[in-house]
Amino acid sequence: MPRWPTDSRARLVDAALGLFGEHGYAATTIDEIAARAGVTARTFFRHFGDKEEVLFSDDDSLMPHLITTILEPTGQVSAEQLMNRALTSLAQAMQPEREALRARQRIVDTEVSLTGRELAKQARWQQAVTEALIERGFPAEHADVLSAIGFALFVRSLHTWLADDDGPDLVTRVQDALPRVRTVLDVVSTR
Numbered sequence: 001m002p003r004w005p006t007d008s009r010a011r012l013v014d015a016a017l018g019l020f021g022e023h024g025y026a027a028t029t030i031d032e033i034a035a036r037a038g039v040t041a042r043t044f045f046r047h048f049g050d051k052e053e054v055l056f057s058d059d060d061s062l063m064p065h066l067i068t069t070i071l072e073p074t075g076q077v078s079a080e081q082l083m084n085r086a087l088t089s090l091a092q093a094m095q096p097e098r099e100a101l102r103a104r105q106r107i108v109d110t111e112v113s114l115t116g117r118e119l120a121k122q123a124r125w126q127q128a129v130t131e132a133l134i135e136r137g138f139p140a141e142h143a144d145v146l147s148a149i150g151f152a153l154f155v156r157s158l159h160t161w162l163a164d165d166d167g168p169d170l171v172t173r174v175q176d177a178l179p180r181v182r183t184v185l186d187v188v189s190t191r
Contacts, residue, residue, distance in 0.1 A: 008037065008039050008043055008046075008047065009047045009057070011037040011038065011039070012033060012034070012037045012039065012043075012044055012047055012048065012054060013054055013057050013100075014037070015033050015034075015036035015037040016028070016033045016051065016054040016055070017054075017055075017100060017103045017104065017107070018036065019032055019033055019036060020055075020103075020107045021103055021106070021107065024110070025051070025107050025110065025111045025114065026111065028051070030044050030045075030050075030051060033051070033054070052113070052114060052117050055104050055107060055108065055114065055117075056117065056118070056121055058094075058097070059121060059124075059125075061093075062090065062093060062094065063124075063125055063128060065089065065090065065093050066086060066089070066090050066125070066128075066129065067128055067129070067132045069085060069086045069089040069090070070082065070086050070129065070132040070133065070136060071132055071135060071136060079138070079142070079146050080178065082133075082136070083146065083149075083150045083153075083178060084175065084178055086150070087150060087153065087154050087174045087178070088171055088174055088175060090154065090174075091154075091157070091170040091171040091173075091174045092171055094158070094170060095169060095170045095171060098161075098162070098170075101158075101162060102162050105159075105162055122151065122155070125151065126147050126148065126151050127147075129147040129150065129151070130143045130144050130146075130147040131143075133146055133147060149181060153174070153177045153178065153181060154174060156177065157170060157173040157174045157177050158170065160173060161173050
């Protein structure tokens, strides 16, 4: 039998989300998270540096997924085509995790410190996407703007999807939002 179960990380995330939802983020200790997951606090620290990291553990797989999609060799594509492909791929990866994402967002929305951590995460993602777009051949000034627009579009789609039980899925929301960017730019430019 392995010294540490291979699913310790997933169990720690599930335990943390459950405890944060039941008792609140601030009232939950690392020892409680570890106990609920059936591991020691020491095992917790093998996977996470602090409680905040548990909430943002999806970064470890989602950001590399997005960057890999952007850098896939597909020949010459327009910025809109690339953004559509990359954001759709990210939405597809996130869509099955709706309930966990909802639980996490409720927790983040209740703690100012977590909102700061979420904004810092978003800034890291946006910088990584900008660098990938530059590597892909976009000029730096265009890559910055494309990254900002894509990120704003995705975050808006994600938050409306998490809040709306009856509307379209995340993939559809992302794909519907992209053409609206042009409409918004046209409206803003005519005023």
